[in-house]
Amino acid sequence: MDSDYGIPRELSDLQKIRSLYQPELPPCLQGTTVRVEFGDATTTADPTDALTISRAFPNTYGHPLAHFLRATAKVPDAQIITEFPPIRVGIVFCGRQSPGGHNVIWGLHNALKIHNPNSVLLGFLGGSEGLFAQKTLEITEDILSTYKNQGGYDLLGRTKDQIRTTEQVNAALAACNNLKLDGLVIIGGVTSNTDAAQLAETFAVAKCPTKVVGVPVTLNGDLKNQFVETNVGFDTICKVNSQLISNVCTDALSAEKYYYFIRLMGRKASHVALECTLQSHPNMVILGEEVAASKLTLSEIAKQITDAVQARAEQDKYHGVILLPEGLIESIPEVYALLKEIHGLLRQGVAVDKISSQLTPWASALFEFLPPFIRRQLLLYPESDDSAQLSQIETEKLLAYLVEVEINKRLKEGTYKGKKFNAICHFFGYQARGSLPSKFDCDYAYVLGHICYHILAAGLNGYMATVTNLKNPVNKWRCGAAPIASMMTVKRWSPNPGATSIGKPAIHPATVDLRGKAYELLRQKAQSFLMDDIYRNPGPLQFDGPGAGAKVITLSVEDQDYMGRIKKLQEYLEQVRTIVKPGCPQEVLKAALSVMASVTEVLAAMSTSSTNTLSAM
Amino acid sequence: MPVCVSSSAPSKVLDPEVAVNKEEYQVFEELGRGRFGTVFHCFQHRGLRLHQNGGLGEEIAKLFPNLFGQPSAALVLSDSHVPPVNQKLKISVVLSGGQAPGGHNVISGIFDLAEGSTLYGFRGGPAGIKKCKYVELTSDYIYPYRNQGGFDMIRSGRDKIETPEQFKQAEETVQKLDLEGLVVIGGDDSNTNACLLAEHFNFGIILFL
Numbered sequence: 001m002d003s004d005y006g007i008p009r010e011l012s013d014l015q016k017i018r019s020l021y022q023p024e025l026p027p028c029l030q031g032t033t034v035r036v037e038f039g040d041a042t043t044t045a046d047p048t049d050a051l052t053i054s055r056a057f058p059n060t061y062g063h064p065l066a067h068f069l070r071a072t073a074k075v076p077d078a079q080i081i082t083e084f085p086p087i088r089v090g091i092v093f094c095g096r097q098s099p100g101g102h103n104v105i106w107g108l109h110n111a112l113k114i115h116n117p118n119s120v121l122l123g124f125l126g127g128s129e130g131l132f133a134q135k136t137l138e139i140t141e142d143i144l145s146t147y148k149n150q151g152g153y154d155l156l157g158r159t160k161d162q163i164r165t166t167e168q169v170n171a172a173l174a175a176c177n178n179l180k181l182d183g184l185v186i187i188g189g190v191t192s193n194t195d196a197a198q199l200a201e202t203f204a205v206a207k208c209p210t211k212v213v214g215v216p217v218t219l220n221g222d223l224k225n226q227f228v229e230t231n232v233g234f235d236t237i238c239k240v241n242s243q244l245i246s247n248v249c250t251d252a253l254s255a256e257k258y259y260y261f262i263r264l265m266g267r268k269a270s271h272v273a274l275e276c277t278l279q280s281h282p283n284m285v286i287l288g289e290e291v292a293a294s295k296l297t298l299s300e301i302a303k304q305i306t307d308a309v310q311a312r313a314e315q316d317k318y319h320g321v322i323l324l325p326e327g328l329i330e331s332i333p334e335v336y337a338l339l340k341e342i343h344g345l346l347r348q349g350v351a352v353d354k355i356s357s358q359l360t361p362w363a364s365a366l367f368e369f370l371p372p373f374i375r376r377q378l379l380l381y382p383e384s385d386d387s388a389q390l391s392q393i394e395t396e397k398l399l400a401y402l403v404e405v406e407i408n409k410r411l412k413e414g415t416y417k418g419k420k421f422n423a424i425c426h427f428f429g430y431q432a433r434g435s436l437p438s439k440f441d442c443d444y445a446y447v448l449g450h451i452c453y454h455i456l457a458a459g460l461n462g463y464m465a466t467v468t469n470l471k472n473p474v475n476k477w478r479c480g481a482a483p484i485a486s487m488m489t490v491k492r493w494s495p496n497p498g499a500t501s502i503g504k505p506a507i508h509p510a511t512v513d514l515r516g517k518a519y520e521l522l523r524q525k526a527q528s529f530l531m532d533d534i535y536r537n538p539g540p541l542q543f544d545g546p547g548a549g550a551k552v553i554t555l556s557v558e559d560q561d562y563m564g565r566i567k568k569l570q571e572y573l574e575q576v577r578t579i580v581k582p583g584c585p586q587e588v589l590k591a592a593l594s595v596m597a598s599v600t601e602v603l604a605a606m607s608t609s610s611t612n613t614l615s616a617m
Numbered sequence: 618m619p620v621c622v623s624s625s626a627p628s629k630v631l632d633p634e635v636a637v638n639k640e641e642y643q644v645f646e647e648l649g650r651g652r653f654g655t656v657f658h659c660f661q662h663r664g665l666r667l668h669q670n671g672g673l674g675e676e677i678a679k680l681f682p683n684l685f686g687q688p689s690a691a692l693v694l695s696d697s698h699v700p701p702v703n704q705k706l707k708i709s710v711v712l713s714g715g716q717a718p719g720g721h722n723v724i725s726g727i728f729d730l731a732e733g734s735t736l737y738g739f740r741g742g743p744a745g746i747k748k749c750k751y752v753e754l755t756s757d758y759i760y761p762y763r764n765q766g767g768f769d770m771i772r773s774g775r776d777k778i779e780t781p782e783q784f785k786q787a788e789e790t791v792q793k794l795d796l797e798g799l800v801v802i803g804g805d806d807s808n809t810n811a812c813l814l815a816e817h818f819n820f821g822i823i824l825f826l
Contacts, residue, residue, distance in 0.1 A: 247766065251716065251767065254767040254772070254773060255716065256772065537765075
């Protein structure tokens with residue numbers, strides 16, 4: 001089985017052309033010198049989490065931001081690295097496959113060889129299990145040749161997506177020591193990067209010389225924070241899905257008699273569903289975050305959809321396309337609580353066929369209400385990240401069934417007078433996940449691979465490679481690194497009323513920001529999408545020509561360049577420090593004090609307000 | 618029924634079998650002016666018969682006495698420089714059966730060729746023929762559907778036209794619009810129905826695509 005990894009493959013003409021595409025590097029990564037500027041020590045988004053996180057990560061929390069600089073940058077205190085001894089780096093695919101992952105490996109390999117041809121890149125076969133078992137493949141140019149700009153994770157493969165238990169962490173530590181690794185790069189999403197942070201802390205405590213670096217690769221688009229604008233794979237998944245969705249829209253419009261319920265892969269959050277809606281203009285999307293915020297029940301969601309169907313029927317329209325994120329089912333409070341009970345019983349070893357009789361009365365009532373196919377799916381063992389097996393739960397069929405029931409009820413009552421309701425259900429997940437990566441994902445992943453090298457050259461441990469200003473062309477991208485611990489939050493939850501527990505720090509998946517610009521854009525267009533059938537077909541994924549440079553809307557519409565702004569702020573503070581020195585005129589000093597007092601007061605108030613808002617949510 | 622773009626016997630014929638009998642062709646009717654010259658409707662003197670499968674041929678001949686035995690048609694390239702002759706026709710198109718990518722371009726192609734003629738589209742497939750629901754196709758109307766998928770330009774449907782009452786309805790529609798041609802776009806079932814229509818009306822040109 002191991003012999004199947006990294007084998008040369010027979011590529012189609014398109015794959016061959018794609019394998020020859022050479023991504024561009026931003027100026028700050030070009031050449032053979034590493035220039036790094038360190039910013040201030042980092043803090044957490046929620047100040048109340050800082051103490052908990054610093055206790056859990058004493059060696060890796062609070063480290064400064066790293067900015068990588070171009071050759072022409074004039075930064076007086078920049079650290080210039082010109083000597084690059086040969087190093088040995090391990091790389092491992094954690095997390096589910098995501099288009100573009102191969103290019104991270106290519107970028108890192110390219111950077112290693114440019115700076116010292118004697119450096120070695122070892123890929124761990126089969127993901128984290130390969131790491132534990134110390135099964136490696138040395139990456140060479142020959143091996144990479146048929147994997148450049150290609151989809152999937154089959155160069156190295158992946159298995160379980162977890163480096164968490166004491167046994168697992170110890171196995172990873174042993175592997176890095178035995179293989180004499182100077183660096184370990186972990187490619188994955190929120191869970192994998194949380195594990196990377198824990199590993200970095202463990203290595204620091206054990207005085208292991210291996211530096212751990214995380215890379216934000218996940219199709220879900222949920223590893224998003226002030227330092228990370230988007231993830232490798234998200235761009236591709238949304239474009240491919242949007243074409244499939246818009247084809248279904250055209251079919252709906254032509255046939256005029258089917259409602260299509262399409263569930264989209266994307267884990268708990270609804271980033272994929274939101275982006276695909278903005279690209280393809282289906283009639284309706286149910287975001288998990290809206291459901292959670294409004295605490296909607298299953299019946300209320302079904303009613304919402306039925307009301308939409310009825311409104312369209314009154315205009316003699318009996319077709320439509322409705323998008324559902326796969327995480328929707330867990331966003332419904334009553335179903336979430338039911339799932340928690342089921343998973344608790346499963347972990348206690350209760351047999352599947354005995355679970356329904358051991359549920360609490362209200363959970364049992366809900367369970368009995370659900371159709372048999374859904375009951376079986378809710379009984380599946382949870383994923384390694386403790387969520388339900390979202391890809392296997394056919395939420396689209398459940399909702400289509402409930403809508404049909406509701407419409408039949410209204411037909412009997414006489415409140416619905418339209419034609420028969422016909423639903424067709426789809427799950428779009430694996431079809432898009434295996435796609436050739438888009439030009440953006442190829443570029444982004446390759447650049448991240450290079451940044452990994454820069455992080456290791458700078459001797460940083462527990463950092464994630466970051467790029468900001470992504471909505472602009474590659475030559476304007478800002479490359480840097482941020483401590484993974486600074487991206488963490490602490491979720492507080494109470495299993496029982498009155499009891500207080502403090503959760504473990506982790507990178508939690510970012511939810512769709514219901515106050516963000518992308519969501520606002522959806523709200524503005526929702527009524528028109530619903531009634532006017534303004535379906536939009538973006539076409540297949542394009543690698544050349546006018547469509548190749550398209551960026552996802554949720555990236556373009558947001559106003560993001562956090563790292564750039566941090567640098568700008570530091571520059572202003574430095575200017576103030578330069579202008580207001582002992583001996584400066586009294587008027588200058590007074591003006592500076594007055595302005596700084598005002599700014600401090602405003603920022604303190606904002607910080608408190610932000611905290612309260614977060615607590616309220 | 619071969620179509621050529623020349624006022625004289627075709628000088629170049631695409632189908633070699635037809636070429637052998639080219640002297641048997643003569644101009645029957647001018648169809649209209651297109652981008653590449655005047656389009657003519659040619660007629661062959663002797664009909665083609667199915668000898669090999671006589672039994673089946675006889676059966677089909679009984680069902681379609683007006684249509685059976687017509688020759689195959691080939692589009693030929695014209696070398697002449699005959700000036701175009703204005704021919705204004707009234708033609709309609711109908712989409713029948715399930716949608717297929719490219720259907721819209723059949724309509725676009727007809728529209729572009731039928732310059733100066735009137736082109737209608739029946740809405741909702743054969744049901745539109747029965748109920749005389751149509752839209753006149755203009756450049757502006759067609760524009761958003763060029764090279765686009767689906768059948769939503771004029772919609773489609775699966776109705777059949779087979780009962781005497783249904784044929785009467787269709788006949789009324791054809792008379793009302795004074796149609797000289799009807800284009801049926803669809804699959805096997807749709808084209809079978811088109812053949813029935815052609816036999817029933819015995820008028821103008823019926824094209825099957």
